[in-house]
Amino acid sequence: MTLSQREGLGCLQLEREDRLFALEESHQPFELDPCTLASMGHQSFGGRVTSRCTAHPKIDPESGELHFFAYSPDGPCSPSMLYGVMDTRCEVTQLQSFTAPYASMVHDFMVTRGHVLFPVTPLTLSVERAMRGKPLLAWDASLRTHVGVMQRGSAADTLRWFQTDACHMFHVMNAWDDGDTIVAYVMQSETAPGLPDAEGRPGAPEAMAARLCRWTFHLADAGTGFRRDYLDDLAAEFPRIDERYTGRRNRYGFTTCHATSRARGDSESVLYNSLARFDFDTGERSIHTLPHGDVVSEPVFVPRADDAAEGDGWLLAVAWREREKRSDLLVFDAMGLPAGPVAVARLPHRVPFGFHGTWRPSV
Ligand SMILES: [Fe+2]
Numbered sequence: 001m002t003l004s005q006r007e008g009l010g011c012l013q014l015e016r017e018d019r020l021f022a023l024e025e026s027h028q029p030f031e032l033d034p035c036t037l038a039s040m041g042h043q044s045f046g047g048r049v050t051s052r053c054t055a056h057p058k059i060d061p062e063s064g065e066l067h068f069f070a071y072s073p074d075g076p077c078s079p080s081m082l083y084g085v086m087d088t089r090c091e092v093t094q095l096q097s098f099t100a101p102y103a104s105m106v107h108d109f110m111v112t113r114g115h116v117l118f119p120v121t122p123l124t125l126s127v128e129r130a131m132r133g134k135p136l137l138a139w140d141a142s143l144r145t146h147v148g149v150m151q152r153g154s155a156a157d158t159l160r161w162f163q164t165d166a167c168h169m170f171h172v173m174n175a176w177d178d179g180d181t182i183v184a185y186v187m188q189s190e191t192a193p194g195l196p197d198a199e200g201r202p203g204a205p206e207a208m209a210a211r212l213c214r215w216t217f218h219l220a221d222a223g224t225g226f227r228r229d230y231l232d233d234l235a236a237e238f239p240r241i242d243e244r245y246t247g248r249r250n251r252y253g254f255t256t257c258h259a260t261s262r263a264r265g266d267s268e269s270v271l272y273n274s275l276a277r278f279d280f281d282t283g284e285r286s287i288h289t290l291p292h293g294d295v296v297s298e299p300v301f302v303p304r305a306d307d308a309a310e311g312d313g314w315l316l317a318v319a320w321r322e323r324e325k326r327s328d329l330l331v332f333d334a335m336g337l338p339a340g341p342v343a344v345a346r347l348p349h350r351v352p353f354g355f356h357g358t359w360r361p362s363v
Helices: 127-133
Strands: 011-016 020-026 031-032 039-043 066-071 080-086 091-100 115-120 122-127 137-139 145-151 160-164 166-180 181-189 211-218 227-230 234-240 254-261 273-281 284-289 295-296 300-303 313-323 328-335 343-346
Touching: 020 295, 080 115, 115 166, 115 181, 145 166, 145 211, 145 227, 160 227, 166 234, 166 254, 254 284, 273 313
Parallel strands: none
Antiparallel strands: 011 020, 020 031, 031 039, 066 080, 080 091, 115 145, 122 137, 145 160, 166 181, 181 211, 211 227, 234 254, 254 273, 273 284, 295 313, 300 313, 313 328, 328 343
């Protein structure tokens, strides 16, 4: 297997039909040769994607359709947004734009079997504010969080905006339809991690700590039908699932986390020392904590076989061994996380912390 996906702060590589793309939310997709990794340049997909593009597209596991979006596609700090779909041949089959309630840095979104959801949190972008010497990108607590919901295949003018008190999430674990509700598991924090308020003041570390949270949207009531319930007390991030269940109810989820409950003081840190597996059927949470001083990046699930049961497979994560100044690739049995890695690939050098990836068969 070879690593084919990489993410820093919002950038990753996506393999699709023997094509490989590096994604980062401020730019067009950048194509690489899937064998040599030689640069092939930015791609517009027939002139259809000429703006920035999310680093968190969603692939429907049944149709193979890839759903993507962009914030401010028509210029810096614009409240406009773009939504598109491409087929398995990278042909753009849908593309439409709409106006969000305000200009926000939107890092991730949700796609279910029947719906697409666009979270807009008060992580605002404002040139006018920057011209006053304040932050261009800031948490504006005077605003509410909005989520735009529409049926897949519908026109963007059918978007219905659900509102709630200001809260933030960078990453979605998964979302699915459940009768006349939509359920999403997200990593929610009270304010945006690592970013100042609109006056440039730093935020409270505890408010920046993301925790696993269930968002429920009652489709019959866009006014009050948005409910939020924290599911766990660990400061955690970088959620992944068995991606054969993208947009379908998932039993298992995986995150990085701090081993102690609700980290304080340093809770804005992304230097997570543990991995967690959640079983949403039983409510069980299992954890593996690395040796003291080591930290770990996003866990990537690889099924044991194409027809393996959900969660039956391997969890791969890169650890940073701070004392030795190098990295290791850790391989866990995803069902036996607390037992520790079943294999360790010793790397002779450092992999930049924050490295994320997915895996594909070697060529
Ligand atoms: Fe991300």
